Amino acid sequence: MGSAGVSFPMTEGLDAVWGYTPSVENMRTIMDYFAFNKHLMSDDLARMRYEASARPGVHEAYAAMFPAPRQRWIDALASAEADIRALPHETLVIHGREDKVIPLSNSYTLADWLPRAQLHVYGRCGHWTQIEHAARFARLVGDFLAEADAAEPFPL
Numbered sequence: 001m002g003s004a005g006v007s008f009p010m011t012e013g014l015d016a017v018w019g020y021t022p023s024v025e026n027m028r029t030i031m032d033y034f035a036f037n038k039h040l041m042s043d044d045l046a047r048m049r050y051e052a053s054a055r056p057g058v059h060e061a062y063a064a065m066f067p068a069p070r071q072r073w074i075d076a077l078a079s080a081e082a083d084i085r086a087l088p089h090e091t092l093v094i095h096g097r098e099d100k101v102i103p104l105s106n107s108y109t110l111a112d113w114l115p116r117a118q119l120h121v122y123g124r125c126g127h128w129t130q131i132e133h134a135a136r137f138a139r140l141v142g143d144f145l146a147e148a149d150a151a152e153p154f155p156l
Contacts, residue, residue: 001094002102002127006109007078010071013100013127018066018073022054036098036126084113090151091117092144096125096132118144 013033020030024043027050031041053059066073091114095107104121111119120140122133130137 001129002096002099003093003106003110004074004077004102005079005084006081006106006113007075008103008106010074011101011103014074014102015070017101018070019068020053020059020062022050022059024050026050027053033100034126034128035132036096036124037132040128040131081113084110085115087114087116089116090144090148092141093117093119094129094137094140095119095121096127096129097121097123098125099127101127 013030016033017030020026024047028041028043028046031046031049032038035041053062091110093107093111093114095102095104097104107119107121111117122129122136125132
């Protein structure tokens, strides 16, 4: 879902998310990168997420994961094309067309490289596909898992 896995140039949205420093205003700013539908972003949600991020030790642990310069972490999270192409598993790749955090092109690349991939792109959707299209997302994932469980394995 809105996956990394392949290298890409740092986006403004990802840099803002990884560079977050705790405040209600900063949380509100990064939340605007997550959703296409800005009506989902409320002051109450921003405050709740800020309060979670401001608990003792939380921000320090978060900030330690992706210190600047951040492009190196994108590259470190990327897998080699040959390794991705070798994955034999049924894979569901989901992305929001208007994602400002992870480029949609990542999912197109993954869907191309994964031999048994299905790609679903939600229009009018940002990085939070599971929130912006919650019911549709749950059905899609549920159907995918049910189909994968019922499918007979076949050799590649």
